[in-house]
Amino acid sequence: RRCNLTACSSKYVLSALHPMWQGPLVAPGGNRQSPIDIRVRKSVFDPHLKPLTPDYDPGTCSQIWNNGYSFLVEYDDTTDKSILKGGPLEDNFRLCQFHFHWGESNAWGSEHTVDRRLFPAELHMVHWNSNKYSRFEEAVMEENGLAVIGVFLKIGKRHEGLQKLVDALPAVRHKDSVVEFTRFDPACLLPANIDDYWTYAGSLTTPPLTEAVTWIIMKQHIEVSHDQLAVFRSLLFTSAEEEVQKSMVNNFRVQQPLRGRTVRSSFT
Ligand SMILES: CCCCCOc1ccc(S(N)(=O)=O)cc1
Numbered sequence: 561r562r563c564n565l566t567a568c569s570s571k572y573v574l575s576a577l578h579p580m581w582q583g584p585l586v587a588p589g590g591n592r593q594s595p596i597d598i599r600v601r602k603s604v605f606d607p608h609l610k611p612l613t614p615d616y617d618p619g620t621c622s623q624i625w626n627n628g629y630s631f632l633v634e635y636d637d638t639t640d641k642s643i644l645k646g647g648p649l650e651d652n653f654r655l656c657q658f659h660f661h662w663g664e665s666n667a668w669g670s671e672h673t674v675d676r677r678l679f680p681a682e683l684h685m686v687h688w689n690s691n692k693y694s695r696f697e698e699a700v701m702e703e704n705g706l707a708v709i710g711v712f713l714k715i716g717k718r719h720e721g722l723q724k725l726v727d728a729l730p731a732v733r734h735k736d737s738v739v740e741f742t743r744f745d746p747a748c749l750l751p752a753n754i755d756d757y758w759t760y761a762g763s764l765t766t767p768p769l770t771e772a773v774t775w776i777i778m779k780q781h782i783e784v785s786h787d788q789l790a791v792f793r794s795l796l797f798t799s800a801e802e803e804v805q806k807s808m809v810n811n812f813r814v815q816q817p818l819r820g821r822t823v824r825s826s827f828t
Pocket residue numbers: 684686697700708763764765766767768
């Protein structure tokens with residue numbers, strides 16, 4: 561899959577393999593890439609980590625967009641109406657979008673793993689530092705620019721809150737399609753317990769792969785039904801014009817070296 565030039569700056573040498581670019585990657589420094597395998601027994605309990613305090617306003621939800629990589633539920637981030645504070649974060653971070661990564665089968669699909677355990681999918685809630693920067697595009701290039709909450713998905717009972725999103729997906733089947741999507745509370749996708757998490761310094765898992773992310777990975781997963789996840793797989797990487805349609809599956813990056821980083825835990 562050719563990545564478009566805007567996303568793949570020359571700094572990052574990518575070997576583009578269909579459908580997901582994998583392979584060797586040369587990133588300047590490149591010593592804090594994501595995702596990683598979280599070795600539970602190697603994580604270090606940090607008693608100074610505060611509880612996470614997300615405060616989201618469903619009224620800031622605006623649209624769903626198929627960007628040819630995942631589907632993004634986008635939020636109006638022109639004010640501090642939907643924010644994330646606390647946890648490992650010193651500043652105020654604004655929610656700008658959430659998206660998922662998933663596999664073609666329920667056996668794999670997540671980007672992070674826990675002691676090598678794969679999950680069928682992973683939710684990423686993307687926030688940018690509104691104390692230090694004025695826009696997401698600026699924060700994406702800065703060391704302390706982004707905070708992403710990761711939540712693992714398991715196959716089980718139907719997730720009632722997710723269904724509104726699942727019902728909207730056929731409208732964004734093709735790459736570059738957008739549909740209005742309002743009044744969705746992203747907090748409904750968080751697990752019951754958000755006090756137990758791992759946190760580490762990492763990067764975006766897709767181009768531009770910038771090392772700007774404070775990752776906050778929830779210990780507790782959420783459950784979605786087999787049928788709900790199957791609708792994710794009905795999406796396409798390809799636009800309506802392309803002759804050959806490719807199912808949007810396996811849109812995850814392979815794990816990256818830890819390079820001596822410490823993963824902290826908020827729990828013992
Ligand atoms: C300047 C435009 C940058 C667009 C890319 O934004 C991203 C890319 C990856 C992630 S992820 N999978 O690491 O959460 C979050 C946001």
